[in-house]
Amino acid sequence: MVESGSADLLAPASLKKFLHPPSLPGNAGHLLLRSPPEAKQAVGKDLEKFKQRLSLLDYLQQQNWVARPASHGHEFVGLCPLHQEIRPSFYVNARKNLFYCHGCGQGGDLLRFVQLSRHLSFRQSLAYLEQQSAPPTDPADVLEQAATFYQQQLDRYPEARCYLKQRGLHDPALIRELRIGYAPGGNLRRHLTAQGYSFDLLQRLGLLNSQGHDAFYRRVVFPCSLGGRIINLYGRNIAAAFAHRFLPGPKGGLYSWEQVQHCSEVILVEGLFDYAVLWQAGFRHVTCSLGTHLNACQFQQLCDHPRTIYLTFDVDANGSGQQASQQLAHRLQAQGIATRRVLLPDGQDPNSFFVQGGDAQQFRSLLEAAQP
Numbered sequence: 001m002v003e004s005g006s007a008d009l010l011a012p013a014s015l016k017k018f019l020h021p022p023s024l025p026g027n028a029g030h031l032l033l034r035s036p037p038e039a040k041q042a043v044g045k046d047l048e049k050f051k052q053r054l055s056l057l058d059y060l061q062q063q064n065w066v067a068r069p070a071s072h073g074h075e076f077v078g079l080c081p082l083h084q085e086i087r088p089s090f091y092v093n094a095r096k097n098l099f100y101c102h103g104c105g106q107g108g109d110l111l112r113f114v115q116l117s118r119h120l121s122f123r124q125s126l127a128y129l130e131q132q133s134a135p136p137t138d139p140a141d142v143l144e145q146a147a148t149f150y151q152q153q154l155d156r157y158p159e160a161r162c163y164l165k166q167r168g169l170h171d172p173a174l175i176r177e178l179r180i181g182y183a184p185g186g187n188l189r190r191h192l193t194a195q196g197y198s199f200d201l202l203q204r205l206g207l208l209n210s211q212g213h214d215a216f217y218r219r220v221v222f223p224c225s226l227g228g229r230i231i232n233l234y235g236r237n238i239a240a241a242f243a244h245r246f247l248p249g250p251k252g253g254l255y256s257w258e259q260v261q262h263c264s265e266v267i268l269v270e271g272l273f274d275y276a277v278l279w280q281a282g283f284r285h286v287t288c289s290l291g292t293h294l295n296a297c298q299f300q301q302l303c304d305h306p307r308t309i310y311l312t313f314d315v316d317a318n319g320s321g322q323q324a325s326q327q328l329a330h331r332l333q334a335q336g337i338a339t340r341r342v343l344l345p346d347g348q349d350p351n352s353f354f355v356q357g358g359d360a361q362q363f364r365s366l367l368e369a370a371q372p
């Protein structure tokens with residue numbers, strides 16, 4: 001039906017309004033013609049935001065739409081993405097941000113195009129475009145914001161301070177240095193979405209659960225960094241339930257490895273509260289594997305340089321900590337790394353050792369007594 005020429009010349013009068021809507025108050029007004037009235041107010045701001053970031057033509061080209069200029073200045077023509085055709089009848093007016101297809105008769109703006117091409121509702125299309133047009137966000141930036149927010153919460157919740165005290169952590173310098181925070185639950189989402197982070201992104205990072213609530217609830221939080229960037233958060237429940245939790249995604253390397261990698265002797269512990277009490281007692285050549293099972297990156301770090309590793313895993317009743325310690329010692333020795341197994345009193349871990357009155361001198365004696 002359409003051989004050549006512009007949409008302007010060939011479109012029936014009733015359709016020309018898509019390309020040249022003279023009576024409409026600009027694109028925004030036109031855009032909202034199709035939305036239900038209650039949606040207008042709620043989404044008006046969002047619409048304006050993404051329209052400034054993403055034009056219809058840019059979007060189509062991102063979707064690999066191939067076009068050539070039509071005879072009118074701001075018009076482009078190509079094959080219709082909405083129906084099968086062999087001759088181009090899909091016109092886009094780049095200035096007005098509108099399209100019209102002479103083949104299938106569909107026309108409208110970017111939002112309408114998304115609705116038709118992806119079979120989405122008005123609101124779904126809006127959410128989709130919001131995501132498409134958002135500037136790329138570095139997950140480390142979001143985790144940085146979350147960690148800072150949790151740090152600020154620590155002073156506002158006495159139960160969090162109380163828990164730290166119970167676990168033997170009282171030095172403000174330690175709390176500041178390790179950036180320990182508190183997630184009361186129920187307020188991170190509001191804080192981060194107000195800063196412009198999308199709900200979808202927060203959910204993808206695991207900061208929000210599938211119901212959209214804060215994933216960390218009543219947890220003391222330690223940020224875990226790699227190369228100076230936060231890559232995960234560890235949350236310790238201050239009640240007993242589901243004690244340990246990380247965000248989905250990798251834990252990365254050994255905790256605070258950059259600070260000990262040049263030490264010839266390194267103390268390895270399995271938990272962050274073990275790490276923290278040792279740091280507080282003045283032992284700075286400590287690192288933590290965040291569990292007894294080391295990932296490939298962590299194991300590689302321990303082996304990258306000749307050094308002695310003091311394995312200081314829990315001495316728990318079922319012997320699992322000591323079993324893991326023994327296996328790790330063998331693997332490290334096979335790589336030429338010297339190991340010493342630090343034997344804590346029965347049933348203890350480094351954290352409980354200090355909480356129950358152990359001091360730096362006593363711990364130093366345990367290090368000296370450690371067996372190869």
Ligand SMILES: [Zn+2]
Pocket residue numbers: 080081082083090101102103104105106
């Ligand atoms: Zn079409």
